[in-house]
Amino acid sequence: MSVVEACLRAEFAQLELSGIGKVVSRGFGDPDVLPLWVGEGDVATPWPIRKAAIEALEAGETFYDIPVGRRELVTALQAYLERLYGIELDPARLVVPGSTMLALNVAVDMVLEKGDHVVVVTPHWPNVTSVMRLAGAEVTHVRQEARAGRWHLDLAKLEQAIRPGVTKALYVNSPCNPTGWIMPAADVRRVLDLCRERRVMVFADEVYHRNVFAGDVAPSFLEVAAPDDPVISINGFSKAWAMTGWRLGWLVAPAGYRTQLAEFSTVLNTGATSFAQFGGIAALGDAGEAIVRDLRESYRQGFEIVRHRLGGHPKIELREPEGAFYAFPKLRGLDDSLAFCLKLLEEEKVGTAPGYTFGPGNAAHIRLCFAMSHDKLDEALVRLVRFVDRHL
Amino acid sequence: MSVVEACLRAEFAQLELSGIGKVVSRGFGDPDVLPLWVGEGDVATPWPIRKAAIEALEAGETFYDIPVGRRELVTALQAYLERLYGIELDPARLVVPGSTMLALNVAVDMVLEKGDHVVVVTPHWPNVTSVMRLAGAEVTHVRQEARAGRWHLDLAKLEQAIRPGVTKALYVNSPCNPTGWIMPAADVRRVLDLCRERRVMVFADEVYHRNVFAGDVAPSFLEVAAPDDPVISINGFSKAWAMTGWRLGWLVAPAGYRTQLAEFSTVLNTGATSFAQFGGIAALGDAGEAIVRDLRESYRQGFEIVRHRLGGHPKIELREPEGAFYAFPKLRGLDDSLAFCLKLLEEEKVGTAPGYTFGPGNAAHIRLCFAMSHDKLDEALVRLVRFVDRHL
Numbered sequence: 059m060s061v062v063e064a065c066l067r068a069e070f071a072q073l074e075l076s077g078i079g080k081v082v083s084r085g086f087g088d089p090d091v092l093p094l095w096v097g098e099g100d101v102a103t104p105w106p107i108r109k110a111a112i113e114a115l116e117a118g119e120t121f122y123d124i125p126v127g128r129r130e131l132v133t134a135l136q137a138y139l140e141r142l143y144g145i146e147l148d149p150a151r152l153v154v155p156g157s158t159m160l161a162l163n164v165a166v167d168m169v170l171e172k173g174d175h176v177v178v179v180t181p182h183w184p185n186v187t188s189v190m191r192l193a194g195a196e197v198t199h200v201r202q203e204a205r206a207g208r209w210h211l212d213l214a215k216l217e218q219a220i221r222p223g224v225t226k227a228l229y230v231n232s233p234c235n236p237t238g239w240i241m242p243a244a245d246v247r248r249v250l251d252l253c254r255e256r257r258v259m260v261f262a263d264e265v266y267h268r269n270v271f272a273g274d275v276a277p278s279f280l281e282v283a284a285p286d287d288p289v290i291s292i293n294g295f296s297k298a299w300a301m302t303g304w305r306l307g308w309l310v311a312p313a314g315y316r317t318q319l320a321e322f323s324t325v326l327n328t329g330a331t332s333f334a335q336f337g338g339i340a341a342l343g344d345a346g347e348a349i350v351r352d353l354r355e356s357y358r359q360g361f362e363i364v365r366h367r368l369g370g371h372p373k374i375e376l377r378e379p380e381g382a383f384y385a386f387p388k389l390r391g392l393d394d395s396l397a398f399c400l401k402l403l404e405e406e407k408v409g410t411a412p413g414y415t416f417g418p419g420n421a422a423h424i425r426l427c428f429a430m431s432h433d434k435l436d437e438a439l440v441r442l443v444r445f446v447d448r449h450l
Numbered sequence: 451m452s453v454v455e456a457c458l459r460a461e462f463a464q465l466e467l468s469g470i471g472k473v474v475s476r477g478f479g480d481p482d483v484l485p486l487w488v489g490e491g492d493v494a495t496p497w498p499i500r501k502a503a504i505e506a507l508e509a510g511e512t513f514y515d516i517p518v519g520r521r522e523l524v525t526a527l528q529a530y531l532e533r534l535y536g537i538e539l540d541p542a543r544l545v546v547p548g549s550t551m552l553a554l555n556v557a558v559d560m561v562l563e564k565g566d567h568v569v570v571v572t573p574h575w576p577n578v579t580s581v582m583r584l585a586g587a588e589v590t591h592v593r594q595e596a597r598a599g600r601w602h603l604d605l606a607k608l609e610q611a612i613r614p615g616v617t618k619a620l621y622v623n624s625p626c627n628p629t630g631w632i633m634p635a636a637d638v639r640r641v642l643d644l645c646r647e648r649r650v651m652v653f654a655d656e657v658y659h660r661n662v663f664a665g666d667v668a669p670s671f672l673e674v675a676a677p678d679d680p681v682i683s684i685n686g687f688s689k690a691w692a693m694t695g696w697r698l699g700w701l702v703a704p705a706g707y708r709t710q711l712a713e714f715s716t717v718l719n720t721g722a723t724s725f726a727q728f729g730g731i732a733a734l735g736d737a738g739e740a741i742v743r744d745l746r747e748s749y750r751q752g753f754e755i756v757r758h759r760l761g762g763h764p765k766i767e768l769r770e771p772e773g774a775f776y777a778f779p780k781l782r783g784l785d786d787s788l789a790f791c792l793k794l795l796e797e798e799k800v801g802t803a804p805g806y807t808f809g810p811g812n813a814a815h816i817r818l819c820f821a822m823s824h825d826k827l828d829e830a831l832v833r834l835v836r837f838v839d840r841h842l
Contacts, residue, residue, distance in 0.1 A: 061680045062704045065618060065651040070560045073710040083712075086516060102510030111725075112504050118494030120695045124478060156548060156697070160719045167584070168462045172564060188717040192559070226457060259457035288453045303512045303724030305548070305697075312454040318465040320475075325580040327552045331723040332695030333503075 069192050076184035077415025081399045085409055092430070092438035095399075095409035097235060097383070098302040099356075099429035103337070104349045107299060110340035114333035121332060125323035127154030127308070128335045134342040135308055142267075143281045150316040151285065154335070156327040158265050158294030158307025163189055164322060165290040165309060169227050169259050170195040177219045177258075178229045179211060180417035181236050181386065186229060186263070187417070195226075199417050202239050204377050204388075209239035213248055220256050227259040233266035233276050236386040236416050236425040238379020240270065243277035250282055250289065259288045265307070268298035268350050270381040271358050285313035297383070298350050299341040304334045357383040360428035360435055367439035373450045383429040386413070391450045392422045399424060401449070406441040461584050468576035469807025473791045477801055484822070484830035487791075487801035489627060489775070490694040491748075491821035495729070496741045499691060502732035506725035513724060517715035519546030519700070520727045526734040527700055534659075535673045542708040543677065546727070548719040550657050550686030550699025555581055556714060557682040557701060561619050561651050562587040569611045569650075570621045571603060572809035573628050573778065578621060578655070579809075587618075591809050594631050596769050596780075601631035605640055612648050620645055623655035625668050628778040628808050628817040630771020632662065635669035642674055642681065651680045657699070660690035660742050662773040663750050677705035689775070690742050691733040696726045749775040752820035752827055759831035765842045775821040778805070783842045784814045791816060793841070798833040 063071070075083065078095060085091045093100075102108070126132065136149040155164050162185075170176060172194030178187055180199040187197050200219045202209045220228065230249065232241040241249070253260050262279040270276050283289040294307025311319055323329060330338075341349070364385045368374045375388040392398055395412035402408050413423025426442070428435055455463070467475065470487060477483045485492075494500070518524065528541040547556050554577075562568060564586030570579055572591040579589050592611045594601045612620065622641065624633040633641070645652050654671040662668050675681040686699025703711055715721060722730075733741070756777045760766045767780040784790055787804035794800050805815025818834070820827055 060678060061646055061649045062651075062678060062706070064649050065561050065680050066707075067559070067561060067563055069563075070710055070714065071707075073713040075709055075713050076716070079713065079716060087521070096514055098513055100513075103512040108507045108510075108512065112507050115500045115504050115507075118500075120495040120500065120693065121490055121492075122488055122694045129479070156552075157719045159717065160548075163718060167459070169457050169459060171459055171461075171586070185717040185720075188713060192714070192717065194563070254453055257453045257456050259454070286452060286454060288457050301512065302514045305719055305721070305723045314454070315458075315463075317467055318462055321465040321467050321471065321580060322462065322584070324468070324471060325551065325577040325584065326555060327549050327697055327719065328577075329697070331697045331726050334723050334726070 069194055073188070073192070076188065077396055077412040078184065080396060081403060081409060081411060084400060085403050091403065091407045091409050092434055093409040094426040094430060094438055095411050097297065097427055099300060100431050100434065101300060103299065103301050103304070106345040107301065107337045107340045111333050111337040114336035119333045119336065123329055123332045123335065125329040126320050127152070127329065131335045131338050134339050138342045139280065142275055143278055145280060147310065148285065148313060151310050151313055152308060153311065153319045153323055154306065154308045154330050155323045156330045157305035158292060158296060159185065160327060161292045161294065161307045161309040162186065162263065164326065165261050165292055166190055166193055168290065174226045175221055175224050176227045176229060177216065177225055179231065181420050182231060182417050183235045184415045201417065201419050202237055207377055209237045209377055211239065211241065211245070213245060216249065217252060220252070220258060222256060225256065225258050227261055228253055229261040229263065231263035233269055233381025235266065235382050236384045237377065238382045238384060240276050240380040246277045246279055247282050250279060250287065253288055259290060262289055262291045264291055264293045266297050266382040267293060269354060269357060269383055272380065276381055280310060287312065295338055295341055298353070299346065300353055301337065301341065304337055306330050306334055306338050357429055359432060360430065361385070363432055363436050364428050364439060367436065367443060371443065371446070373446050384425050384427050386423050386425050388422050389424065389446065389450055395421050395424055402442065402445050406445045408438045408441045461586055465580070465584070468580065469788055469804040470576065472788060473795060473801060473803060476792060477795050482799045483795065483801050484799060484826055485801040486818040486822060486830055487803050489689065489819055491692060492823050492826065493692065495691065495693050495696070498737040499693065499729045499732045503725050503729040506728035511725045511728065515721055515724045515727065517721040518712050519544070519721065523727045523730050526731050530734045531672065534667055535670055537672060539702065540677065540705060543702050543705055544700060545703065545711045545715055546698065546700045546722050547715045548722045549697035550684060550688060551577065552719060553684045553686065553699045553701040554578065554655065556718065557653050557684055558582055558585055560682065566618045567613055567616050568619045568621060569608065569617055571623065573812050574623060574809050575627045576807045593809065593811050594629055599769055601629045601769055603631065603633065603637070605637060608641070609644060612650060614648060617648065617650050619651040619653055621653040621655065625658035625661055625773025627658065627774050628776045629769065630774045630776060632668050632772040638669045638671055639674050642671060642679065645680055651682065654681055654683045656683055656685045658689050658774040659685060661746060661749060661775055664772065668773055672702060679704065687730055687733055690745070691738065692745055693729065693733065696729055698722050698726055698730050749821050751824060752822065753777070755824055755828050756820050756831060759828065759835060763835065763838070765838050776817050776819055778815050778817050780814050781816065781838065781842055787813050787816055794834065794837050798837050800830045800833045
């Protein structure tokens with residue numbers, strides 16, 4: 059064993075690219091590729107948000123800021139969440155450590171260590187379990203199932219997966235990447251009750267909270283959790299305001315950990331990029347709600363294009379997403395989703411994500427993001443159907 | 451024990467604010483305070499760098515980029531490091547995960563887990579050991595000592611602190627925050643030899659590499675390490691180009707871990723802020739070297755102001771920094787550096803950092819950053835001397 063090998067943690071040395079990374083790394087930057095593989099559209103962040111960051115740069119806002127988040131940003135987030143959910147929120151529970159992904163890392167590092175057990179509702183974004191495994195945790199999956207063209211989660215299965223006195227945390231992403239499933243409000247309450255009773259921390263990944271196709275916002279654990287309940291809500295600007303490259307997200311932690319959250323934010327990324335935070339403030343300002351609604355309507359139309367092109371195809375089982383902006387169809391006759399996606403990329407220049415990477419039971423699925431502008435989305439789907447017809 | 455308490459890791463629950471955080475949180479945002487407490491000046495990032503980020507925002511560069519860093523940025527960094535150190539560097543070893551602090555987190559998470567032992571050259575920035583303790587590691591300090599007005603590190607002590615078969619890593623920050631000590635090139639070689647032999651990973655924190663008062667760059671482990679040597683070099687844009695708020699740093703890892711670094715960058719922060727990376731590219735471009743030199747000359751003059759105001763004072767033992775941009779004087783008669791800094795802030799509106807937080811043996815020290823514009827720096831020092839004369 060080399061010196062370097064001897065020094066590295068097994069959890070690091072064993073890291074592998076996710077299925078998304080394996081496909082993207084083959085075609086990133088190729089202008090001919092129509093990319094449906096990652097969770098973003100192809101329209102830049104709306105101008106009022108960019109303008110705020112540009113003005114901050116012009117004004118010289120390039121210094122360190124408060125690591126838990128610039129005061130105006132935290133105040134704006136507090137007001138946003140209070141208004142959205144009809145709650146009162148102590149801003150000491152709010153942190154903007156960097157990206158939403160970094161917020162998830164904070165949540166995981168607050169709770170999980172080597173040997174711990176965590177339950178993950180799946181299908182799930184692969185990065186989530188990578189972070190948990192990097193922390194040395196053992197993951198049990200509880201899978202949503204498709205019934206009558208929609209996704210459902212059986213709470214009895216969830217309850218069975220929680221090992222009394224052993225399981226430390228439960229991860230739920232609603233609206234769900236990749237299925238578009240939304241946990242109903244009644245189930246949010248039941249899951250919270252269960253986790254209180256079993257002494258399990260809920261990692262509530264709510265980053266798609268505004269990407270819903272009925273109503274204005276998905277049910278949130280923040281609506282029902284008391285400040286001392288075991289809930290960490292993870293959220294961010296990427297999906298509702300088209301701000302993926304900004305690396306700007308937040309978490310709401312249980313009350314009583316202001317000092318720890320401040321120090322953790324300091325020693326992790328020392329906060330988000332200072333001038334990018336002005337974009338977040340603008341997103342939560344007067345222009346923000348129209349941006350959220352316009353993007354959502356565009357994504358809703360995107361799914362109609364998906365339905366038009368893929369619905370009713372004999373090889374394609376399409377489920378209706380309630381939120382997020384992905385379709386996660388099952389393809390009849392598919393058993394190697396990675397080979398399928400790589401070949402689709404090569405032959406048709408369409409980028410998709412292979413189902414296997416979203417947890418067990420998904421090897422016959424692919425994920426495609428329908429946030430793209432509609433002409434390109436339509437063209438990509440035409441190519442996908444052509445490819446399916448040729449190979450399945 | 452509450453449900454939340456039962457769920458949290460002890461390493462998180464026990465986090466405390468650093469001494470810097472304790473002082474800054476008392477006075478951040480107060481326009482009357484002259485801040486010498488954190489590692490930055492008061493002049494915004496030079497315009498050519500800001501302009502590049504503004505143009506990127508105008509052009510709509512707000513999407514996800516490659517998590518290990520935008521291609522042009524990685525290529526520019528490779529060229530910069532090759533030119534600077536006269537080496538050849540495989541760009542697959544280079545990662546831009548977000549801030550320099552985040553790069554340090556990557557390095558620590560690559561190596562250290564609960565129960566591991568790490569040796570830290572001290573005095574050291576408190577965030578460094580916070581990250582290690584958050585990972586569950588045990589820290590042994592080896593302290594530089596002052597001789598004839600300068601700081602020195604006794605390598606025999608370093609060797610003694612490394613426990614054969616137990617110690618996993620050694621952290622060296624050169625040029626050093628807070629002392630300004632620079633490890634001589636001959637010692638860099640000896641330490642590398644020692645770590646090869648003892649199978650210990652070197653965390654080489656080189657973020658002040660261009661903040662040197664003689665020559666152009668400090669000796670680096672990259673100059674002497676082979677690709678398979680146990681060295682992780684951590685660096686960033688904050689200090690040499692005045693880019694603290696950008697959260698843009700990098701690390702150079704041993705060869706052979708491209709996939710792991712890519713996946714780790716993806717699941718940590720999914721890369722640095724996309725449009726901020728264009729600022730990094732500009733910093734490494736034509737305008738960059740003049741910026742580095744001009745800032746360095748300004749900081750050198752800053753130390754001359756410190757010498758003029760503090761040198762020869764009967765209560766102040768001032769050591770000559772060779773690099774970085776801090777003075778770390780010992781104050782005769784001081785035994786509670788935190789109380790001193792808080793009272794100095796209250797009475798004189800000068801922000802400094804208490805010595806105790808930089809590791810054992812520093813309770814009679816304070817740290818002050820002399821990167822500030824010279825008039826303000828001079829005024830702050832006048833106030834400091836007045837305070838010392840009144841209280842010590």
